Amino acid sequence: MAFVDDLGAALDKTPGGGIILTSLDAVMDWSRGKSLWMMPMGTACCAMELIAASFSRFDFDRHGSIPRPDPRHCDVMVVAGTITRKMAPAVQRLYDQMPDPKWVIAMGNCAVSGGIFYYDTYSVVRGVDEFLPVDVYLAGCPPRPESLQDAILRLREQVSTDSIAPGKSRKLTSPLPAPGSARRGEPPVGGGDAG
């Protein structure tokens, strides 16, 4: 990808290069959006729906989203399930191993906010966005496979607005606090968990 990144930067500075860059962006976004390979970071219940989604009935492959267990093959990490304090460093490490550009889908309430495990527990990270930049939040406990398909399609829309020029592209990695140290504010009035 380094070559492509340099190309984008060079074209951006060239007079008239903007037109070529726009056409290149269109090609890149089209190809990226049509083959978002997933890193199935399934930890808990949502992992079952993630498996169901890629099997014969819901058939994710038709969207070009093939689950690959190796982070180095993947474009999008689907965090499906509760992330505990013990697990968070491993998730961070796997995310770091994925090549840029990379996206994160937080699947299920646990990955979005802690969900049912928001209150009273000592070991759960309240949402994967405490240490990863999340692109698509997917609510549900667990979400249906159809909603995961919708999330993938939404992500594809988002990918289609990206540019390969460094200045125009969204920030791919942001400096975030180490897992566990981040603190959310007080819980919303009324609470948000099932019960």
Added chain:
Amino acid sequence: MNINELREHLCSEYPDLCPLFSVEFGDGVLVVEAKRLHDAASDLRDLGFDRLGMVTAVDTGDEFELVYRLQSREMHAGIFVKARVPRDTASIASVTDLWPAANWQEREVYDLFGITFEGHPDLRRILLTDDWVGHPLRKDYEDDRIIRRPDYI
């Protein structure tokens, strides 16, 4: 041997404990002193309680109550063995030499309650990380990462 014969046997074996033996829901409950727990467990194993179902503890405030559930396939019966240990010197003999099943279960109790098991071959934390401070299932466990649930009732 059924649960009533077992009761008679235990009464003759542990005369001082007999009042503490009760049969609830078909399961016997035997309350022993902490220092006699290993002997009682060993006896029960010889009587046919060949399976150790679970080892757990309850924080009763000033002391811990250890709860062992044994099961006999022959008698089709279960028995609870309970022993109390003081909070400040929470320690009891391990039963891993009788049932290897106790290995992980005692590690879990050590992890979550901080009760040490003497004679355990490998007493380490099992569920939490090795550098965790405190034992979460104790009632006085404090952790500023916990957000208490608002009370609606």
Added chain:
Amino acid sequence: MTEQTIVNIGPSHPSTHGVCRVVVTLDGEIVTHAEPIIGHLHRGIEKMAENRTYLQVVPLTDRLDYVGSMYANWAYCRAVERLAGIRVPERAEYIRVIVCELQRIASHMMGIGSTGADTGAFTAFMYAFAQRDHVVELFEALCGARLTYNYVRPGGVSMDLPEGWVEQCRAFTAQHPSAMLELDRLLFGNVIARARLKGVGVLSADDAVAWGASGPTARGSGVDWDLRRDDPYSVYPRFDFQVPLGENGDSYDRARIRLWECVESCKIIDQALDQLEPGLVKAEGLPRLLAPRPGDAYDHIESARGSLGVYLVSDGTPRPYRMKVRSPAFCNLALLPLLAEGHTLSDLVVILGSLDPVFGEVDR
């Protein structure tokens, strides 16, 4: 002996069936020691239960064994019913048996399927999962959820069977045994799968008992112990069914027993549907806020993984003072170091799969 190599597998690895980390010491390709490191999904459900009312704990039990949510629901509700002295209407007991046997099928399909995936027979996984989808659809019609049902409640079940559900269920049980025979030929008749499974991870009956193994893991070694028959609960004594037993205690027996259990489950469901009478599905006169007498209660049921027990201590308030889940997967997984020793690294994956752990339940 050559130099020892230490290989770390997991916690995110496709063949560890969840978030399990195994630190393997290898001599060449032979495993000399395998140590499972668990707790990556320890969510503190037992602590959370201490600050919720008895009814609010039910959704938490769903998330324990997420492949078989109905079991944890039921085991918990039985413990509460013991503690509070609630009598469950007969129709509710039948419905509970039906949904739990369906759940056994769904769970075993996952277990057998992943055994197939571990041995390279991915087609078998697809076939098994198609059967699981039928069950999940039945559950969705029943309570609206595909995975976390929150269906079995203290005193009964949350709602009655919807219209047409019984016929739908019968249609499923009618086709399921033949699908199982097909899967048996496809997976267990396959030369490669047999070679990968037979004689791998042999567990003796004595070890199974001493290590507290239960369910298909123990029965694969010939330990004839099934709570449905040997410590009968609910309406199970009214049904006629067999308990499949293995002979060799290897991965093949453990996996294949699950398949025959599904066929037996179909028999139980058919009998239960025949005996199902109209009536109440929830005990009458239950208080909105349960506050059982001070004391403790334990109850266990035969889940897809073994004897699943819930130990509850009440102090008379509307919240449990202590809840402990005796999880069968936790005890079964403790066998891994024993079973894996002396096998190759690729067999370790098969052995771990044959124990069928679910880490929500192992770590709680």
